[in-house]
Amino acid sequence: MAKAANLGFPRIGARRELKRALDAHWAGRLSAAELAAEAAGLRARHWQAQKAAGIDVIPSNDFSLYDHVLDTTAMLGAVPARFDAAGERVNPETCFAMARGTAEAPAMEMTKWFDTNYHYIVPEIAHGQQFQLASPKPVEEFLEAQALGVHTRPVLLGPVTWAALGKARETGVDPLAAVPAILPIYEQVLLRLAAAGADWVQIDEPILVTDLSDDQRRALASAYGRLGRAGPKVMLATYFGGLGDNLALALGLPVAGLHLDLVRDPAQLGRVLAAGTDKVLSLGLIDGRNVWRADLSAAHAMAEAAARLHGGDRIEIAPSCSLLHVPVDLDAEETLEADLREWLAFAHQKLAEVATLARAIRGEDAAEAFRASDSAKAARAASRRIHDPAVAARAAGVTAADLCRASVFCDRQHAQAESLPLPLFPTTTIGSFPQTAEVRHARAEHRRGTLDDAGYEAFLKAETAACIRRQEALGLDMLVHGEFERNDMVEYFGERLAGFAFTRMGWVQSYGSRCVKPPLIFGDVSRPEPMTVDWARFAQSLTERPVKGMLTGPVTILQWSFVRDDQPRSETCRQIALAIRDEVADLEGAGVRAIQIDEPALREGLPLRRAEREAYLSWAVDSFRLAASPVRDETQIHTHMCYSEFNDIMPAIATLDADVISIEASRSDMELLRVFGEVGYPNAIGPGIWDIHSPRVPPLAEMTALLARAAEVIPAERLWVNPDCGLKTRGWPEVEASLKTLVAAAQGLRQQALAAE
Incomplete structure (x- = not known):
């Protein structure tokens, strides 16, 4: 039976509770223990909300106090020497120092996460870098959800993407060369997750939607030759684009599942189905990057074709990527005009869309939701608020001379x-x-x-x-x-x-x-x-x-x-x-x-x-x-x-x-x-x-x-x-x-x- 899955949920809270807690902690008004309690409360609410929305596959370790790339750096013990955390468990205070700097140590570099406005802390790779499992956060948060009665699929940032995002501060150091050294740590985490009861783990490798070098291709093949068999089943998640010329590589990796961003590249579904695969396919049909309501009828047509050709028990319905990039809940927007509200979907509403599509593929009744979706689509297309002929005419009249200084x-x-x-x-x-x-x-x-x-x-x-x-x-x-x-x-x-x-x-x-x-x-x-x-x-x-x-x-x-x-x-x-x-x-x-x-x-x-x-x-x-x-x-x-x-x-x-x-x-x-x-x-x-x-x-x-x-x-x-x-x-x-x-x-x-x- 088709499952409803989610790749990640917004961390900040419906009323920016995380922001306020972090700012209070950094200002000295909230202790580390109080900050941890606030974070735990947010995670619990988010897991329960996803469960209540009808999501079958709920992520854990998608939460972060600062940044998930930084969390991965902490997990690997890749702390720059200036932060003096060698041999210790990397705690949140060390992560904050790495991200924000201290009086003695400048912060690590920060840049944009692929083509989004989310910023990540750039890993620093040094010559002779030593790695160790320094943060068991993925296992701890899986167990935390388990104790609340929520069985989750832990999320890890993949080793090749992490290394590819890194920078060397010294000449002659290739960050990608760190992959063999960090794979044993990933294996340890996967084994611990399996022992804790995890049956699947989501490993994100968005690097797969980019132009890969030969070294990156070899690193992916080597990494998943080990990780695909190291513990729980692996759902390899790609997003922000289509696999393109990396399709054969992705299909050939020994992992149990593959997530496809079908919002950015809907045509790749046909290519994947034509190529044939025994993997579970996660269909990213709901836009995780924008706020417009989904065309459920069009998404359902794609999902139904996949279920017919691939088998309903081997597909998941999901957002295109983590919902980190959209607001939490449209229901909080009482002041938005009614017609505009009907065109929108935030994280909670997108979960409902995912669950609706999964129900429809399972043959359950979802007719009312589809009627509402079709009605909203028609109303938006016919709205007089959208088009201004004078604006269109002026834009069409721009000449080459308008683009140059004198x-x-x-x-x-x-x-x-x-x-x-x-x-x-x-x-x-x-x-x-x-x-x-x-x-x-x-x-x-x-x-x-x-x-x-x-x-x-x-x-x-x-x-x-x-x-x-x-x-x-x-x-x-x-x-x-x-x-x-x-x-x-x-x-x-x-x-x-x-x-x-x-x-x-x-x-x-x-x-x-x-x-x-x-x-x-x-x-x-x-x-x-x-x-x-x-x-x-x-x-x-x-x-x-x-x-x-x-x-x-x-x-x-x-x-x-x-x-x-x-x-x-x-x-x-x-x-x-x-x-x-x-x-x-x-x-x-x-x-x-x-x-x-x-x-x-x-x-x-x-x-x-x-x-x-x-x-x-x-x-x-x-x-x-x-x-x-x-x-x-x-x-x-x-x-x-x-x-x-x-x-x-x-x-x-x-x-x-x-x-x-x-x-x-x-x-x-x-x-x-x-x-x-x-x-x-x-x-x-x-x-x-x-x-x-x-x-x-x-x-x-x-x-x-x-x-x-x-x-x-x-x-x-x-x-x-x-x-x-x-x-x-x-x-x-x-x-x-x-x-x-x-x-x-x-x-x-x-x-x-x-x-x-």
Whole structure:
């Protein structure tokens, strides 16, 4: 009989209980034991909710206090020496130190999990690395569920994906070479799980949907030649794409089951069935990455064909991937308009869709659910809220001339030197400043109606003025207004654009305790009126120094939203770009001399397969250029990117043609700059010299060393000095201390350059 299965459940809790517990623990208000109890309570509720929803195969070890890749690093005992945990069980406090850093030890690098906005902690592989089973978390959480009467399928991140995501800090070290050394630890875990009563284990190898090297193929064959027979039956999970040319490899691995992402690549089901296999097939028919209600009739047709050809007792119905990437429960959204609610499904509703499909394949009655699905599909297609002919006509009328600045960078640089008289190594920040308890309280009071519009505006103006004064006192050269009026860098803009809708509790985890609430793009996008101009004009009126206008770029707004699935993403992105273009033109008209259009998600949207990347980069770059190009030469366009691997898209980054790009660089020890130097990046760069995602204040020597390393690659006239990212999540004491040091580092380098002339 077909089973209903789940690959993973959101960790944060329906009301972000995990976030609040973590923040309280890090602030010293919640003990380690209290944090553990809160986590256990969340796990228990999540297991019981899945059981109640009719899910037959419920995951365990999908929960994490910070990040599942970091948990795997802990399980393997792969703790960098600077965290001094050798020979010990790796506990949560060590994991927090690895993720967030300490006063003595910089945090490990963080980057994006495949093509998602989830961030993972990058494993560090050293020469002669010793591994040991240092965290029995997978076994403990299986037993924890067992004690609650829930039999689970434990989830492990696969050894080849873990190694492929890792980085070597030394030359000549191949992270993939660690696979043979870690396989005995995986075998130990599987044997312990079998002894505890586990009959299946899910091992995630999303690396299988990417372009594999020959070494990776051999590593997968070797790994599963051992793990496929080491303990419980293995459900090998692939997701975020189709297997493509790795299909034969995956089918040939000696594992009992194979999960297929049939949302990203529905055609692969036919290829798998045609190839023939005796494996249990897990059919990822419900979208685990987006929030739109499933077309149950279409999904049922695929599942029914699989059951007929492969056997109903050898299939599972599942989401395409872990539900980590969607909000927890649509039932919490009482304020969403009724018609829009009917089009949506969050994690709880997706579980119901999975269970419905499984029941239908088993021959049980599910007619009412199918009628509701068909009705919602028809209503959405016929809705007049979705399409705006004027928006479509404007997007269709974009020409090649709309994508270009009037002059090349070297000419613009001369014009900007006159309009923006800045010193060598100019200092700036990325945009946001601390959103203190007072700022959050005022926003909440305004939202509740207990603080009126005039009072709220007065408060925000006072915060902005104080922020400008602080920046002037610190000696920063190019200022920002602080963004105190903004709740989120995407949500703020979405609230001011047509075609967007918003949730109240639609949170998803970004990393650690950091959660985001992505907007919903359900229709054509346009800008009814200016969004940021008044605040930029006000901030500039307070100072003689230039204040950057701060915008979120079209690709990032697209990537960090739940995007409509009834038209190409490229078309939606072009619509957003036109809206941002209007804002750029209005900012320049208001006298703003520098405008930053952030695109931290540009790399995130890159397809996992090389053959698909050129098309994506073409429309993504065009969208940025469409937004950035209506200004005069003397107006300086900045952009910002962070926490992604940019090495393989450097030509596209150069094609953006931003006057200044600021990038995350401190955690990777300026590694990225080597690539900028190798390709001869022609425009100005601001490599981050302060990791703002860690609470530590870097010493002057550390910032100076990073800046000196950058100066070896980037000419002085094109080198800016800034933090890695915005400062929204930090506190004022550490911000002022770190920025004071950052300015001192820039001034020191400036003095050296002047002395050398």
